[in-house]
Amino acid sequence: MRPTNLFYILIATSFVISSCVNNQTVPEIPAELFFKKPKAANIQISPDGNHIAFLSPWKNRLNLFVTDVERRDTTQLSFQTGRDISTYFWINKDELIYVRDNNGDENFYLTVVDKETNNERELLKEEGVKTGIIDILRKDPNNLIIGQNKRDPQIFDPYLLNIKTGNVKLLADNPGFITGWLANHLGSIKLAIANNGVDKTLFYRETDSSSFTPIFETSYDQNLVPLLFTGDNDRIYAKSNIGRDTEAIVIYNLSTNKEEKVLFEHSKYDTDDITYSFSRNTITGIVYKDHKLNVEILDDQTEELFEELRSLIPEENFFIISQSLDEQKMIIQTHSDVNPGVYYYFNNLTGELVLLSESAPWLNQELLSSMKPITYKAKDGLEIDGYLTLPKNRKRNLPAIIIPHGGPWDRDEWGFNSEVQFFANRGYAVLQMNFRGSTGYGTRFLEASFKQWGQSMQEDIDAGAEWLVEKGIANENQIAIHGASYGGYAALMGVINSPQLYQCAVSMSGITDINSWIASFPPYWKPYLEFVHKSVGNPSLPADSVMLARNSPINNITWIERPVMLAHGTKDPRVAKTETDRFVNSLRNAGVQVEYLIKENEGHGFQNEENVIEFYQEAAQFLQSCTDSGK
Known part of the structure; x- marks a missing residue:
């Protein structure tokens, strides 16, 4: 196989049918071009800045490649054919670690690969054991801190992992209620977080040999989320909604147990994260989303860098996604609603900017549709943000698809x-x-959803469909609803509660029995059950159990008259496929038109390229048949 050349400058490779699409009906783009694996993804530069790693397809699976910056030759490092590699990182200038599981079971383990020899070493692969990364220890080339639920499947103990020997050293005992750990810049675990989703306690220790002692107790509505230690290792940057409705970025003093300074807050939106210079030991920016992703730059040096990049990069929206240890060589990614992503290499010492790759050069942006942020009112007057995407050159009396997101503790965003x-x-x-x-x-927005699955949360979704009709955008007889996970649940509840709105529903890995779903949580979700009981419902409480049953699709079969399509992976650890089987059998026994797509090599949602393409091809045919939406 000829290796991908990451530094190849892409010219005229887009899927072009017509150079002029104004006032024309655009051609139908094959599903394969939307859902095939990207040409390049998740590009990361090595700590010394001399090599660039990236994911690219090999035999329809994303695999790991590395390019020498000076020679510009590329070597394939992994040869996975079962599942994509999605998460990886440089552990030192010569070795990378990528994360794998078994066909979507989410019991992750690590594989170390040497960029020069291609030698691989599997680490921490054990049946039923899940490994997570706590800290990659940027300045330690041989070790990282991992969390593993080997001793108890419900909790994760922190270990120091030596990647050369595979040996692990326990760094702290998890007494059974710790859900998070935070190390300082010296690689010493100083904070432990006990969190059931409702109540939280922070524990702190002065030295590695001392015991953790509680320093702060709080709850979800007066919350403190540690992000990173400050450069002096005495304080932390944290997200905090203490005394406010939204989460601000603050500096929190661990000695006084008080917020020392508010760095950024927004009256409507929570903050997401911070950007940080590890070479200068200083915070550089605040990340938050309103209708779009934003970075509030905090220091002059970073502002100067961004000003230079703005003068060089033609696209409006760009972010630094990877840097060398000295932060002089970096990877820049641009994106928009019609741009799947373009990657650049930038050398801050020389001012050199090089186009590396487009994510999907086969898609012509002129044929794609803009995504417009919108706002509408819910039934009770609550303001709901959303995103509207219209077919190119068409604006009114359209067939429509309503897509509620999964989670439900997640959000949609522009892009x-x-x-x-x-x-x-x-x-x-x-x-x-x-x-x-x-x-x-x-x-307040979160609390408005408590114990409202299938109720006011569903009404918010319905209000969006009604808004489309009121604005003349959607034909009221051609609306469908589709989603995955919680969104799949909401799609099913849509045709149960509002059959007058929706002609059909498509559900991927959707929840059909809430009581059963809560009872079958993976063990490592159990520490958060208190929040689920408070926000969704507690099956052990008679009133809640009745409410959850009443709002579960499995108990509303008689109300389903519209056609339904479902899809599920057999390895799904979050929503049991057996529940979907039971639901489908009940639909068929009731005479409901139902289509069911099952994949043995998938988990929660489909990832493998051939399965994703098949799903969307079948979903498109199904939706066209029930909405009569032939172009």
Whole structure:
């Protein structure tokens, strides 16, 4: 196989049918072009800045490649054919670690690969054991801190892992209630977090040999989320909604147990994270989302860098996604609603900017649809943010697809979305919305969703469909609803509660029995059950159990008259496929039109390219048949 040349400058490789699409009906773009693996993804520069790693398809699976910056030759490092590699990182200038599981079971383990020899070493691969990364220890080339639930499947103990020998050293005992650990810049674990989703306690220790002692107790509505130690290792940067509705970025003093300084806050939106210079030991920016992703730059040196990049990069939206240890060589990614991603290499010492790769050079941006942020009112007057994507050159009386996101503790955001573009290209108006309970909107917005599955949360989604009709955008007889995970649940509840709105539903890995779903949580979710009981419902309480049953699709079969399509992976550790089997059998026994797609090599949602393409091809045919939406 000829290796991918990452430094190849892409010219005229887009999927071009017509150079002029104004006032024309755009051609239908094949599903393969929306859902095939990207040409390049997750590009990361080595600590010394001399090599660039990236993911690229080999035999329809994302595999790991590395390019020499000076010679510009590329070597393939991994040869996986079962599942994509999605998460990887440089551990030192010569070795990388990538994360794998078994066909989507989410019991992750690590593989170390040497960029020169291609030698691989599997680490921590044990049946039923899940490994997570706590700290990659940027300045330690041989060790990292990992969390592992080997001793108890519900909790994770922190270990120092030597990647050369595979030996692990226990760094602290988890007494059974710690859900998070934070190391300082010297690699010493100083903070432990006990969190059940409702109540939280921070524990601190002065030295590695001393015991953790509680220093702060709080709850979700007066919360403190540690992010990173400050450069002096005495304080922490944290997200805090103490005394406010939304989460601000603050400096928190561990000695006085008080917020020392508020660095950034927004009256409507939570902050997401910080950007940090590890070479200068200083915070450089605040990341938050309103309708779009934003970075509030905090220091002059970073502002000067961004000003230079703005003068060099033609695209408006760009972010630094990887840097060498000295932070002089970096990878820049641009994106937009019609741009799946373009990657650049920038050398701050020389001012050299090199185009590395487009994510999907086969997609012509002129044929894609813009995503417009919108706002509408829920039934009770609550303001709901959303995103509307219309088919190119068409604006009114359209068939429509409503796509509620999964989670539900997640949110939709502005940017390129293959699913949205696929359906817009087929003539649909596509509406996404951040219904109550979506993350990023503060405590009151979250609390408005408590014990409202299938109720006011569902009404928020319905209000979006009604808004499309009121605005003349959607034809009221051609609306469908589709989602995955919680979104799949909401799609099913849509045709149960509001059959007058939706002609059909498509559910991927959707929850069909809430009581059963809560009872079958993976063991490592059990520490968060208290929050689930408070926000969704507690099956052990009679009133809650009745409420959850009443709002579960499995108990509403008699109300389903519209066609339904479902899809599920047999390895799903979050939503049991057996529950979907039971639901499908009940639908068929009731005479409901149902299609069911099962994949043996998938987990929660489909990842493998051939399965994703098959799903969307079948979903498109199904939706066209029930909405009568031929272009």
